[in-house]
Amino acid sequence: MRVYLSRIGIALSVLINVILGGYSNQTFSARNWHWKRTNKWHIVPIIDALWCREPNHCLVCWTYWVVRKEIK
16 A cells, blocks of 8 residues: 555656646656756755655655666
8 A cells, every 4th residue: 555655646746747847757856856956946855854764855756767767
């Protein structure tokens, strides 16, 4: 059940990101890390604080997205 809910959360994050004009298959967290890297307004500290078990959540999401994008 936990894996199922995690996958739904990821799908919702991707959906929100795409609705807001982000890249396909990129989560909202990964998009925020990209904004941080390019010195744009971001909410990385807020997102990372919400995921206490993973302090670098946005960085991990962005890295995963970049690696997956390069493989295709």
